[in-house]
Amino acid sequence: MIPSVASAQRWRRIFLVIGAILAAYALLAPLTSLDALQSLNVPLLADKLWFRIATYIVMFIVLATAWNIIGGITGYAAFGNVAFFGIGAYTTGMLVAKAKWPFLLALPLAPVLAALFAVLVGLPLLRLRGHYFAVASLGVGVALGELVQNIDYNGQPLFGGASGLFLPIYSIDNRGLYFFYLMCGAAALAIGVTWWVLRSRFGYGLIAIRENEEAAAVLGVNTTAFKVAAFALAAALTGIAGGIFSQWNVFINQDNVFSIEYNVQMILMALLGGTGTVFGPAAGAVLLQLLIQFLGGSLPMSIELPFVSTNARPIVAQIILGLLLIVVVIFIPRGVIDFFGGRTRLSWAYLRRSLRETSL
Amino acid sequence: MSSPPGRALGAGPTSPQGGEAATAQLELRGVTKRFGGVAAVDGVTFEVGKGEIIGIIGPNGAGKTTLLNCISGVYKLDGGDIRWEGASIKGMAPHRVAALGIGRTFQIVKPFGSMTVRENAAIGALFGNAEGRSGTKLAFEKADHVLELVGLKAKARTQVTSLTIPDRKRLEVARAVAARPHLLLLDEVMAGLNNVEIDEALDMVRAVHETGVTVLLIEHVMRVIVGICRRAIVLNFGQVLMQGEPEVVLRDERVIEAYLGERYAKRLRA
Numbered sequence: 001m002i003p004s005v006a007s008a009q010r011w012r013r014i015f016l017v018i019g020a021i022l023a024a025y026a027l028l029a030p031l032t033s034l035d036a037l038q039s040l041n042v043p044l045l046a047d048k049l050w051f052r053i054a055t056y057i058v059m060f061i062v063l064a065t066a067w068n069i070i071g072g073i074t075g076y077a078a079f080g081n082v083a084f085f086g087i088g089a090y091t092t093g094m095l096v097a098k099a100k101w102p103f104l105l106a107l108p109l110a111p112v113l114a115a116l117f118a119v120l121v122g123l124p125l126l127r128l129r130g131h132y133f134a135v136a137s138l139g140v141g142v143a144l145g146e147l148v149q150n151i152d153y154n155g156q157p158l159f160g161g162a163s164g165l166f167l168p169i170y171s172i173d174n175r176g177l178y179f180f181y182l183m184c185g186a187a188a189l190a191i192g193v194t195w196w197v198l199r200s201r202f203g204y205g206l207i208a209i210r211e212n213e214e215a216a217a218v219l220g221v222n223t224t225a226f227k228v229a230a231f232a233l234a235a236a237l238t239g240i241a242g243g244i245f246s247q248w249n250v251f252i253n254q255d256n257v258f259s260i261e262y263n264v265q266m267i268l269m270a271l272l273g274g275t276g277t278v279f280g281p282a283a284g285a286v287l288l289q290l291l292i293q294f295l296g297g298s299l300p301m302s303i304e305l306p307f308v309s310t311n312a313r314p315i316v317a318q319i320i321l322g323l324l325l326i327v328v329v330i331f332i333p334r335g336v337i338d339f340f341g342g343r344t345r346l347s348w349a350y351l352r353r354s355l356r357e358t359s360l
Numbered sequence: 361m362s363s364p365p366g367r368a369l370g371a372g373p374t375s376p377q378g379g380e381a382a383t384a385q386l387e388l389r390g391v392t393k394r395f396g397g398v399a400a401v402d403g404v405t406f407e408v409g410k411g412e413i414i415g416i417i418g419p420n421g422a423g424k425t426t427l428l429n430c431i432s433g434v435y436k437l438d439g440g441d442i443r444w445e446g447a448s449i450k451g452m453a454p455h456r457v458a459a460l461g462i463g464r465t466f467q468i469v470k471p472f473g474s475m476t477v478r479e480n481a482a483i484g485a486l487f488g489n490a491e492g493r494s495g496t497k498l499a500f501e502k503a504d505h506v507l508e509l510v511g512l513k514a515k516a517r518t519q520v521t522s523l524t525i526p527d528r529k530r531l532e533v534a535r536a537v538a539a540r541p542h543l544l545l546l547d548e549v550m551a552g553l554n555n556v557e558i559d560e561a562l563d564m565v566r567a568v569h570e571t572g573v574t575v576l577l578i579e580h581v582m583r584v585i586v587g588i589c590r591r592a593i594v595l596n597f598g599q600v601l602m603q604g605e606p607e608v609v610l611r612d613e614r615v616i617e618a619y620l621g622e623r624y625a626k627r628l629r630a
Binding site for chain 2: 204207210219276
């Protein structure tokens with residue numbers, strides 16, 4: 001069922017308006033917690049817990065959007081991008097905690113180091129294709145986390161070891177707000193970069209590589225250079241998020257910056273939202289992170305899951321995420337962004353067509 | 361346009377054509393490619409002059425596609441040398457060969473599936489020959505121009521997945537032409553087409569050739585070889601069996617034998 005052009009445009013307009021209102025609310029509501037506004041009796045539209053979660057959601061917008069550059073646009077299923085997040089976090093963390101650098105000076109080095117590492121491992125790894133690349137990149141992600149935790153120097157753990165690395169608390173008024181908007185800036189950068197990539201010669205080269213690497217090469221695309229550049233770009237953006245996270249969270253260790261779970265989530269978000277698109281991964285990140293928080297019971301609104309005790313909720317959440325991944329891959333292969341474009345609408349016919357496309 | 365003397369009648373694979381080396385655009389010298397113990401291409405030597413249309417024929421498994429893969433840099437040579445306008449291109453990566461102005465198509469078409477016909481052609485214009493690469497805006501104008509040349513203009517905005525086989529073959533050529541090659545390597549673009557479609561494809565190749573492109577084409581359809589080639593090179597078991605004017609080559613006993621087998625060739629003679 002293909003909707004007419006006029007109705008497609010109407011739907012697109014409706015989604016744009018709703019999206020703009022929601023985005024404006026999410027971006028502006030935290031401002032109502034400022035003392036100046038509170039003393040003017042402006043109602044509090046977002047409490048502190050809520051915009052801690054919001055910062056977390058925006059962080060995943062950065063991760064999923066960055067993953068999309070290598071995984072969605074270039075078609076290389078990277079399972080180790082969390083390594084770049086960890087490198088970013090530890091770069092900024094070490095510079096702030098040990099070298100006593102100011103945070104804003106230490107932050108720009110996070111993407112630089114992450115990108116350099118991506119070039120280093122990308123040159124051998126990006127020669128692999130399909131599952132071989134996926135598994136090898138997963139190995140890099142896991143190995144790097146173990147290395148960082150276990151490297152000793154003069155008998156002392158170099159990066160804080162198993163007990164992690166503590167950063168001095170950043171002294172600034174409205175710290176929560178500050179990191180929320182900093183993360184929003186990183187997300188805007190990631191989305192802006194993706195927008196640029198998809199309109200550039202670089203982006204067309206990447207898509208050509210995804211669709212047929214051999215044909216791209218004989219048409220003059222320097223496939224190695226393009227893949228490594230895409231990997232490094234994704235790494236840099238992921239590294240920025242890691243750098244911001246380290247100072248925001250003030251404590252980093254293997255579990256919270258080298259978590260493979262993050263990697264699974266960023267891929268799932270990009271798939272859910274729509275790979276290869278500008279806003280798909282961001283939409284997926286918001287939807288999925290809200291769902292994760294909801295299932296985990298950390299949102300203000302929550303429901304009792306029948307037959308599930310509070311302790312078991314995170315496990316049940318994992319199971320639901322796994323099921324969701326299967327359903328999304330089979331039934332919504334182009335992601336939910338497909339519906340927001342106004343071109344297609346969710347219907348039985350759509351699901352049946354998807355099933356035909358994705359099943360062998 | 362007459363063929364230069366000495367080329368018209370089959371110069372054997374081993375006889376050097378020293379005097380013409382300076383004018384050759386592409387020069388293959390003892391090109392060899394092995395897969396395990398099998399030499400798929402075995403000491404192939406020939407030259408291609410600027411502006412020629414040359415056909416490469418030979419039975420299945422003769423090494424025709426392997427030879428194309430060697431020229432376009434997809435395979436690394438195990439022996440011999442390939443020279444482009446006097447300089448060796450041996451060991452060059454495919455994208456660097458393409459940047460010199462050597463374009464190719466694939467026998468099994470390899471379209472960029474998620475793109476429209478127009479976007480596919482635009483990739484050629486954005487990359488390809490290092491001279492005259494376009495920015496994104498100009499690339500689409502050039503893509504439109506090329507699509508008109510190959511007769512795909514009406515389908516510019518369709519998704520390639522919904523194209524018919526002949527149209528996919530056209531697109532394969534369009535993409536290669538959009539890359540502005542000096543030399544175009546065509547790998548069986550007529551295979552699987554009916555007679556009318558072959559005539560259209562012939563016109564397309566002629567139109568491309570008239571823009572000043574040298575064409576080296578692999579073909580099984582002999583009508584095509586006789587129709588547009590001044591010279592045909594016959595490969596058999598990875599070696600050049602003979603080369604010369606298509607009409608002469610196709611009547612040669614060795615060629616008939618290579619295609620039909622010794623026994624059948626004898627019966628044909630009798």
